[in-house]
Amino acid sequence: MRNLEVAQILREIGVLLEIKGENRFRVLAYQEAARKIENWPEAIELLAKEGKLRDISGIGEGLAAKIDEYLRTGKIEYYEELTKETPRELIQLTEVPGVGPKIARQLYSDLGILTIEQLVQAIQEHRLQNLPGFSIKSEEKIRKGIDIIKKNTGRMLLGYALPLAEEVITFLRENNQIDNISTAGSLRRMKETIGDIDILASTVDANRMMEAFINLPMVKQIIAHGTTKSSILTYEGVQIDLRVVDNQCFGAALQYFTGSKEHNVKLREYALKKGYKINEYGIYRIDDGKRRGGEKEEDIYQILGMEWIPPEMREDQGEIEAALQKRLPILVDIKDIQGDLHVHSNWSDGLVSIEEMAKAAVQKGYQYIAICDHSQGLAVASGLTPEQIQERRKEINQWNQNHSEIFVLEGVEANILGDGSIDLPDEVLAQLPIVVAGIHTGLSQNTEKINQRLEKAFKNPYVQIISHPTGRLINKRDSTQGDLALLFKYAQQTTTALEINAQPERLDLKDIDARQANEKYQIKLVISTDSHDPSSLNLMRLGVAQARRAWLTNKDILNTYNKGQLLEILQKKRERFTI
DNA sequence: GCCGTTTTCGGCCCGACTGTTTTCAGTCG
Numbered sequence: 001m002r003n004l005e006v007a008q009i010l011r012e013i014g015v016l017l018e019i020k021g022e023n024r025f026r027v028l029a030y031q032e033a034a035r036k037i038e039n040w041p042e043a044i045e046l047l048a049k050e051g052k053l054r055d056i057s058g059i060g061e062g063l064a065a066k067i068d069e070y071l072r073t074g075k076i077e078y079y080e081e082l083t084k085e086t087p088r089e090l091i092q093l094t095e096v097p098g099v100g101p102k103i104a105r106q107l108y109s110d111l112g113i114l115t116i117e118q119l120v121q122a123i124q125e126h127r128l129q130n131l132p133g134f135s136i137k138s139e140e141k142i143r144k145g146i147d148i149i150k151k152n153t154g155r156m157l158l159g160y161a162l163p164l165a166e167e168v169i170t171f172l173r174e175n176n177q178i179d180n181i182s183t184a185g186s187l188r189r190m191k192e193t194i195g196d197i198d199i200l201a202s203t204v205d206a207n208r209m210m211e212a213f214i215n216l217p218m219v220k221q222i223i224a225h226g227t228t229k230s231s232i233l234t235y236e237g238v239q240i241d242l243r244v245v246d247n248q249c250f251g252a253a254l255q256y257f258t259g260s261k262e263h264n265v266k267l268r269e270y271a272l273k274k275g276y277k278i279n280e281y282g283i284y285r286i287d288d289g290k291r292r293g294g295e296k297e298e299d300i301y302q303i304l305g306m307e308w309i310p311p312e313m314r315e316d317q318g319e320i321e322a323a324l325q326k327r328l329p330i331l332v333d334i335k336d337i338q339g340d341l342h343v344h345s346n347w348s349d350g351l352v353s354i355e356e357m358a359k360a361a362v363q364k365g366y367q368y369i370a371i372c373d374h375s376q377g378l379a380v381a382s383g384l385t386p387e388q389i390q391e392r393r394k395e396i397n398q399w400n401q402n403h404s405e406i407f408v409l410e411g412v413e414a415n416i417l418g419d420g421s422i423d424l425p426d427e428v429l430a431q432l433p434i435v436v437a438g439i440h441t442g443l444s445q446n447t448e449k450i451n452q453r454l455e456k457a458f459k460n461p462y463v464q465i466i467s468h469p470t471g472r473l474i475n476k477r478d479s480t481q482g483d484l485a486l487l488f489k490y491a492q493q494t495t496t497a498l499e500i501n502a503q504p505e506r507l508d509l510k511d512i513d514a515r516q517a518n519e520k521y522q523i524k525l526v527i528s529t530d531s532h533d534p535s536s537l538n539l540m541r542l543g544v545a546q547a548r549r550a551w552l553t554n555k556d557i558l559n560t561y562n563k564g565q566l567l568e569i570l571q572k573k574r575e576r577f578t579i
Numbered sequence: 580g581c582c583g584t585t586t587t588c589g590g591c592c593c594g595a596c597t598g599t600t601t602t603c604a605g606t607c608g
Contacts, residue, residue, distance in 0.1 A: 023580080024591095025591055028580085029591095030580075057582085058580090060581050062580055062581085098606070098607095100607085101605090134598095137597085137598065138598065138599085141597080198608090228595095229596090256594095265593090266592095267592090269591085271592090277593085281594095
């Protein structure tokens with residue numbers, strides 16, 4: 001799968017063209033194509049091979065030829081030409097807040113600056129303020145921009161951003177008279193990583209609220225402070241923006257600030273066709289200029305003749321078309337979750353006993369919980385031997401005999417060994433109502449090996465669920481080299497379910513892949529927290545968000561079924577593939 | 580550079596803020 005790689009080079013061409021001062025719509029075309037390819041669920045090289053690149057809307061003759069060239073030869077002549085006059089180092093200069101393509105170009109042509117280090121040096125020597133159009137102020141602005149990227153170590157995990165935003169919102173609520181308050185931006189869309197935290201509110205006293213905001217205990221630096229918008233930087237380097245709007249504009253503002261940019265562009269284009277204009281203050285008829293709504297977010301969509309679109313879907317991935325046809329799926333909701341099918345206890349590397357995990361699950365209102373401790377192949381996690389599993393069974397049976405409030409399923413998270421076999425014998429697996437299996441070692445094997453390994457694991461009749469199927473750790477470790485399309489095929493053929501692991505750094509499968517698995521291969525998914533302690537059961541909402549971003553409904557998710565239905569489904573594969 | 584119940588040319592979302600200007604360019608979300 002070379003999609004990211006191709007998207008990257010197209011994006012770079014876009015920036016280079018921007019720096020060069022090319023037609024901005026040509027620039028846009030490259031950026032749009034990059035985005036589409038990045039989010040395309042199938043391998044771009046496969047599409048190219050079949051001559052179907054132009055199936056992707058936004059890729060025409062010119063781009064298709066360049067992509068083909070890149071996939072064939074490893075480079076694009078046009079790109080090489082561009083970098084001769086516009087060095088590619090300039091791309092990273094444009095990543096400094098306050099430095100766009102025009103300034104990057106000026107810095108290079110007038111001062112020969114190519115790198116951020118050279119820029120820092122030039123600022124120290126006050127060489128910027130003498131440039132035409134520059135002053136001490138603009139120099140200072142760029143210096144601050146450099147500070148910000150140096151502090152910012154990329155995007156933070158949703159699992160980190162969400163509680164932080166909630167803490168801020170709770171604090172603001174306690175200290176102000178608030179009409180409406182909500183997260184916005186990528187946080188409201190529940191993307192797996194978040195750039196900065198956006199909060200939107202309406203209140204009778206904006207000044208007071210801003211005052212409270214910039215005086216939060218976590219504030220290290222105030223980046224901006226006004227009556228409608230303030231930004232702060234926390235000690236941990238997170239930027240939080242608070243915007244305050246009139247109550248009657250709250251819906252329009254929420255729609256606008258939630259994005260995504262691509263969703264909004266598409267929505268506005270459609271609005272124009274229908275004779276409406278949308279901005280952050282409301283929706284207006286173009287002919288008489290009159291405002292037709294905007295107090296509620298629903299107004300915007302309703303007036304355009306669409307269903308209200310859940311924020312998680314707003315990525316311009318077909319949701320606008322579906323909303324127009326009133327065919328949006330009813331997305332799975334946290335309230336639909338009946339249990340957690342992958343948690344650990346202190347029999348392996350969990351922190352607490354089975355009883356404590358079960359009690360915590362009762363608090364969540366679950367019908368069932370599956371204790372899936374590691375198995376013997378994972379010694380570092382105190383994986384269980386067959387004998388230990390026998391021992392553990394007594395404890396689980398005892399719980400189930402004495403408690404009716406929740407059913408504890410006896411399970412394991414077994415290891416898929418280097419050759420694809422499972423690290424427990426079939427006789428042992430057969431006695432466990434639920435077997436989750438995952439790759440924990442040999443993650444860097446080549447594609448062929450990973451594929452063979454997974455094929456064998458999927459074909460094991462006792463393995464009903466594959467945990468964290470790609471093994472990725474966000475910002476830390478890439479997915480395994482396994483071929484996803486093949487993996488989906490195995491899952492489909494063997495009626496094996498795939499996990500959406502809700503751990504903040506895993507969220508594996510990711511949204512577009514989970515959607516593809518379900519839409520194209522009709523694979524069922526399981527949302528599991530992989531908890532090693534009771535409080536991690538709360539991570540379920542991250543997994544549910546991921547599933548919603550994958551357009552999944554109740555019927556697609558195994559752990560929305562009641563206990564009886566679930567046990568029946570789990571039995572199916574075994575009945576089909578054993579005698 | 581793409582695209583078309585606005586079809587083969589002429590469009591391609593919208594506004595705020597900043598800084599440097601007398602009406603706007605650049606950047607950002």
